[in-house]
Amino acid sequence: MAKLKKAKCAADLRARILRQELAPGCDLDEVRLAAEYGISRTPLREVFHRLAAEGFMRIEENRGAKVASMDLPVLRVFFQTAPLVYSSIARQAAENRTGIQLARLKETQLAFAKATRTGDAAQSGLLNHAFHEQIGEMAQNPYLFAALMRMLIDHTRLGQTFFAPQSPEDEARVKKAIEQHDAMISAIEGQEPSLAIDLTLQHWELSRDQLEKFVRPDPLPIDVISMKDRPRAI
Amino acid sequence: MAKLKKAKCAADLRARILRQELAPGCDLDEVRLAAEYGISRTPLREVFHRLAAEGFMRIEENRGAKVASMDLPVLRVFFQTAPLVYSSIARQAAENRTGIQLARLKETQLAFAKATRTGDAAQSGLLNHAFHEQIGEMAQNPYLFAALMRMLIDHTRLGQTFFAPQSPEDEARVKKAIEQHDAMISAIEGQEPSLAIDLTLQHWELSRDQLEKFVRPDPLPIDVISMKDRPRAI
DNA sequence: TTGACTCGCTTTGTATACATTTATTATACA
């Protein structure tokens, strides 16, 4: 039981970070969290060190653990690197997937589609994360998997709003994402690497178009700024 | 001082694993190592969890930490993935390197060349590792960097013998590797991404040819097997 | 008012003692 607590704590912290319930940069109180999870500081700190190495947080000497930040320079790299990593993973997943993994992926996809239908945006984000992580496992490539996991941390955090559609267009996008997942499952099941790559890149483009709105918000119209600041201008 | 001990412990464990002084799969005694590094089990265990997440070791519930193994299936993936990761990193290093990083890289290369000259194979391996890790840092890509670090763990462990030349041909190979490093530095300094990629792939091929001898030893001649087993055959 | 300093509080880091689990050995029995 005690062991389960530690694993559960790690999993829950990951989820809270991915949901941005623990915001990027916010710092984590050892005693508070230890109490919250019903464990002492010792095992919690072990979890911290592990999550730090996984890229969820960083630990600063004598000043505790903080949730990994998402600075803009890195986000640029994110958009640049995602197609390479995602498509490589997709190809190898189609080549190497096992039947059991495929069955699990289908289950996740069902749960994911259901979460979007019930409008649970946070849960949708986490299940979408799980979906892509499972494809990563199928690739059986520990090297690229490490890169993928780090990409997904930022991708899921950025995409929090994706599954909370505000308009009919947003809803259509979510629906399309689900269909793309289904197509990807088919390509992986049929062991068609190049098709899996194509579908993955299409899926990425859908996601990217949405994400970029948050990463590069249109700069405020120049006159608005100047109007606002004019009174205080020298 | 106490903090330095922990960092030093982590760095030393990494080095010992890379040198195969701690062999793949061997298990790590908490009390022994804690005594060895002059710290208690608590901080050592934190280091273990961190190194586990970095891919140096794995931790099994209630049965301690073991050095990460190098199984053949994964090694196949290693050979398949290395060109992609290494060349992507090289390109981005050429694009994004800073002057300070370049200076540090040159220092490492000097130390590396010196270690090969003095015949210190273990140190050569570690400095070669540091050289490629520094190129990874230059790329400023945390996602691919995670993949690179995992590749280098296996690459350095596999290549232990590379810098302990047994023949004039081996020595020529080491010499060539050093020259390739110099050429890579030039390409990165001159910010020539495509040249950096070419040189990196050449460097990889040199390394690969040598590594494959250890990974895929020639299978026993078929008649030797049949001769040996014939007496016991049905 | 500002800047530097001290004191005390809060938080982080480490060691140690204890609980729990696994591994090993000894012993009994078939």
Place this chain on the structure above:
DNA sequence: TGTATAATAAATGTATACAAAGCGAGTCAA
């Protein structure tokens, strides 16, 4: 002799107590 089981030893996991470092409020002097 081989196997199963009990007893014991060794280790891993956790909690707690204590040490050390950081942080902030308040004080005092310039």
